[in-house]
Amino acid sequence: GFDTAVAVATEALDRLHTTAESHHRIMCLEVMGRYVGWIALKAGLAGGADAILIPEIPYDINKVAEKIKERRKAGKEFSIVVVAEGAKPLSGEMVVRTVVEDSPDPIRLGGIAEQVSNELEKLVGLESRAVVLGHLQRGGSPTAYDRIISTMYGKAAVDLAMEGKFGNMVTLDGNEISSVPLEEVIGKLKKVDPEGDLVKTAKALGISFGD
Template structure:
């Protein structure tokens, strides 16, 4: 017997929201344009949620509201633009939302249920979440609560599992490599040891790729805890061979043997700021 197919109101999509979270990266506006045009072709309305999910949580902060209508006219000509036209943020994580208490303390609370209700109140039937580790962790939590989610892997850190290369990574490596290349002449001229810290959070992809591309002498990455004595031996070894300078590339999440990541700052609702080799 043929299986009967029923269509419920839950299945109907009329309006989708797009959220960009975390650091900005090349390609965000191209994704926004593609999603908006695809939605238009399906007869759906597309809206951009301002600054991660702040457009839902804090709509009154925006003079024209927390949602941006993404019509074909609105997204025309944005592909080549840097950043994101709907804004982004690395603060206000709805899973660890900062809330000030009466005694002045700021504590982190889970406001994901409030976000689910806010999306429903805004008439958003599905969300396209564009982001990296943090943003897609939030998206996964929303999906578990019944929100229809499509995740788009965006991060310069390239630290998302089951994704070979995330967009934003190639640009980050190219820029870091160019910067390190430019330091070679200065290091050689002044016979200096140059220590270059690069981004990447808890993954060493940027440091490894940029370091190898720019022929760095030492590369420290989070995945392989470093022995500072071994690093200290490498530098004079280069001088003894007559090279007269050294380039050390350090991932921001690098950590010593038996130690942990150096943390510069940690604020409620925000990811901790890492300090490389300290």
């Protein structure tokens, strides 16, 4: 589930802090999310990232580099950057790893962390490394929250079926389990609000979004 994916990414950031600091490096962690930046945003905030790059806020690599240079002036010879796989620069597009023909989901994103890492190494003058978590975010032991919420979803889905209410999706509205007709949600993305509280909190902590 989502909470588990965020927990895995956050743990990876905790581990990367150690090697980044000891070797004076920039570490760019690429996380999943497709066209939205929820995992990157929440993991970056929880894991103490210095910059978070998400699809909803196109970035200027020079502004990210400036953030890292400011840290160096303050005596911090390392930085952590979280990059959502769908992140894109102001003047560019998302990085597509491959296109699979005759697939319902032909666009396979991947490679943006490597691109960001290479650019930052040139601009900042610090050695940089890219790390891609990939499918590690989809496995492992689920968090307690994901175990509980999935159980609640399952119970609600059975209730809907027993009531003959087909064509609905179980949802979480605040702390309440509910449902909505599938036609109201199919094809729609729940995007990060660039003016939302999570982004504002991250910026207040000094985290750069490259904007």
